[in-house]
Amino acid sequence: MNSKLERDPQLHNHRDLETVLEKPILAAESLSLWYGASQALKEISLSIPERRITALIGPSGCGKSTLLRCFNRLNDLVDGVRIEGDIRFHGSSIFDPEVDVNGLRRQIGMVFQKSNPFPKSIFENVAYGCRIHGMNRKRELEEVVERSLVRAGLWDEVKDRLHESALGMSGGQQQRLCIARAIAVEPEVILLDEPCSALDPIATAKIEELMQELKERYTLLIVTHNMQQAARASDYTAFMYLGERVEFGETGQLFVNPSEKQTEDYISGRFG
Amino acid sequence: MTRRKLIGDSLTFLTAGALALDIIFVIAVIVLIAAKGLGHFWQKDLIELKLNDGRVYLGEIWNRESNPDAGTRVRLKVGNRDVSGTDFIWVDERQVEVQTIPVNAVLVERSEWGNFYGYPVAIRHGDRILAEGSAAVMRRFGSVHAEKSRQLQRIHEIEKDEIGDVNFQIEKLRLTLRRVELGGGDSAARAELESQLDAQQYRYDRLVTKLESLNAEFESERLVLETADGIERAIVLGHVIRLVQPNVLSAVDAIGLYASRIGEFLTAESRESNTEGGVFPAIFGTVMMVFIMSIVVVPFGVLAAIYLREYAKEGLAVRVVRIAVNNLAGVPSIVFGVFGLGFFVYLMGGSIDRLFYPESLPNPTFGTGGILWASLTLALLTVPVVIVATEEGLAAVPQAARQGSRALGATRFETLWRVVVPAAMPGILTGLILAMARAAGEVAPLMIVGMVKLAPTLPVDGNFPFVHLERKFMHLGFHIFDVGFQSPNVEAVKPMVFATALVLILVVLATNLIAILLRNRLRRKYAASAV
C-alpha cells in the first residue's frame, strides 16, 4: 500500500486531507434519505476533493448507490423519496429551487453498474448528450465524438464502425462507451456506480487505467464493493455501513491504518 | 418406455401435427386460388364438336362430368352471347360424332357481349372490302386494329381529360355563381361568371361535335365473322380487344398472350359491369385506403399508447381503459361501419358540407360515403392493434436506457422522443403490419361508408386538388363479392373471382412485406428488442 503513495506524486503534494478538503467540489452535509418510511441514508457528511478519485465502499445495501444518485438528483425520479440535509456543488446547494436539474446532470455525469448504451449507433450514443444540450452542427459533433472516444480509450477499437449499433459491442467496450457518453458533455464530476462489477479482469483493468487518466480533468466518485479496486485505484475512500458514513480518509491511510473497528473488520474481510 | 415419456412424446406429435395441419391448410388455400386464378389467363384450344343431331359447336372445354345415367358430358364455353343467348352449353359426349381442332377458328375478345368464337370472313369499311378470307383477315387485322387503338386513345383523351376538365370548370363556375347568389352578390360579378360559363359551354359543345365525328370514324370498320353453324356477324372492329387463333399459337405467342392478359387484368379498368377486363381501380382503391388508414392510425395509436404506458399512473382507470381498448378489437366490424356512417359521414361530413360546400347542397360532398370516411372507419377498427403492439414495444425498452438518458440531462420528453420511441419502432411497425393486414381484408364496414361496385373516377386524378378524398372508391374485397355473387353469369366469372382473390392476397402480402423489410432494417440498425 505504501508503494502506491510513492507512485502517485500528485497525492504526495496533498497528503494532508484537511488541505485538500478546504474547497471540495461536492459536499454532502448531514444528508438523510428515506424511501417511503425506511431510512436509507443517515446524516451523511462527505466532501469530495476536486480532480481526485474518491471511492465509496461498504457492504451491499448500505446505501452507496443511493448516495451517489443524490449527487445528480437522480433520486428525484424515484417515487416517495424524501431528503433532508444538503449537498453543495461549488459551494451552492443543488436542492435550491433555482437550480436547473438538467443542467446539473450535465455537469455531474453518471456511469451505471450495468452498461446501458442506447439502442442507437456508437456515434449517436456519444453525440446524444450534446444534441440534447443544443449542439447540432455535424462537424462539431464529430469532433466531440472523436475526442470523447479517444479519452475513453475506445477510439482505435471503434473508429471504423461508428455507425454500427452500440449493442453489438463487448461488455467492457459498452461500459467505456458509457464513460465516453458521459464525458462528451464536458462534466466536472463523473459518478461511477460499480462500473466494473459485470466485467472480466482485463476489461476491469482497462477501466481502472482509464480512471487514472480521467482524473487529470474530472473529479471521479466511484462506488465499488471490490476493496482491491478501491485500494488500487482511488485517492480517497469512504466506508459506509447501514446508511452511515463510518470513516473517510486518504485511501492509503484508511486501508493500512483504519481508525474505526467496523472499517477494519470490513477491509480485513470479516464481514461484507 | 415409461408412461411419462410416452405422454411427452405423444404431446410432441400432437403439437407438431397441429402445426403441420395449419401449414397444409394455408398452402392449400394459396395453391387452389393461384391455380384457379392463374389458369384463367391461359388460352386453351378451340374444339369443334359435330353432334349426331346435326348441331355444331365451337368453344373451349370448361369441365367434364359423368352423366346421371351413363357416359360423360362436357361443358363447353361457346361464347357468342349476342347470337345464342348463353355462354355455356352441356354436350353429352355420346352424341358427339366428330371432334376437330380447326386451324382457322378464332377467339375474339371484345368490349361488349363477351367472347366470340367463330371463323374470320372479311374486314369491311362501309361497303368496301378491305380483306377477305381467313388468312387475309388475320394479316390485315393488325394494322387496322393499331389505328383503331390510336383513335380510341384520342377519344378517351377527349372524354376523360378535355370534357372532364370542361365539366369540372363548369361545375366550379356554377357553384361559384350559386355562392355569389346565396351571398346576394353584385350583378357585375354575376355577369362576369355567366359569360365565363357561356364560354365553357361553347367549348363543351365543340368538343362533343368533335367526339361524334371521331366516334363515327372509329366505328366505320367491321370485322365479319361466321359462327360454327354458319351465322354471319359483323362486329365493330374498334370494339375488338384481341383476335387470336388459339389452335395455331406457337409456344412463344401463347406465353406472350398469357402475359398480356395478366397485364391487362392488373392495369385495365373493368368492363361489362366488372365481369371482364381488369381490376386496376379496385387495386388502387384498396391500396390507397390502406395507406390513408395507416397515416391516420399510426400517430393516434402511438400517442395513445405512449400516454397509457409512459404518463398515466398505473391504476384502476388505466386498467379499465386497457381492457376497453382490447375489447374494441373484438367488436364486429360492421358495427364500426354503422358508427362510421353515423359519425363520420352524417355528422362530420354533414357539418363540413354545411360549412364549406353550402353551394352544392342538397347534393352532399363530404356528407356521403367516400374514401376518407372509409379509411377513418378502418383506422378506428385497427387502432387497438397499434396501441397494444406499441405498448409492448415501449415496455420492452429497458428502464436503464431511460435512466441513462435522464442522467445526461435529458428531460422526460426528450428521453421519450429520442430514445424510447425509436427503440420501440419495431414494435410500432409490428402493430402497423397487423393493422394493414386487417384493414386490407375488411369489406363489411366499407359497404356503408363509401365503397362501390363501380366508381367512375379514381380518387386521384389530374384535376385540382388531385387527391379527392370525398370520392367513392372500388375495393378488391368487394369486387370479389360483386363479381362472384352479383353477376348474371356465375360460371363465366368464377376464374375472375379466383384471380381477384389472388391479387388481394398479393396486395396484402406486398404491403406487409414492405413494412416487414422496414422493420428488419430498423432492428438491424438498433439491434434492439425482439418485439
Ligand SMILES: Nc1ncnc2c1ncn2[C@@H]1O[C@H](COP(=O)(O)OP(=O)(O)O)[C@@H](O)[C@H]1O
Ligand atoms: N428505489 C428504491 N425504493 C425503495 N428502497 C430502495 C430503493 N433503492 C434502494 N433501496 C433500499 O435502500 C437501501 C440502500 O440501497 P442501495 O443504495 O442500492 O445500496 P448499495 O448500492 O450500497 O448496495 C437498501 O436497503 C435498498 O433496499
Ligand SMILES: [Mg+2]
Ligand atoms: Mg448499489
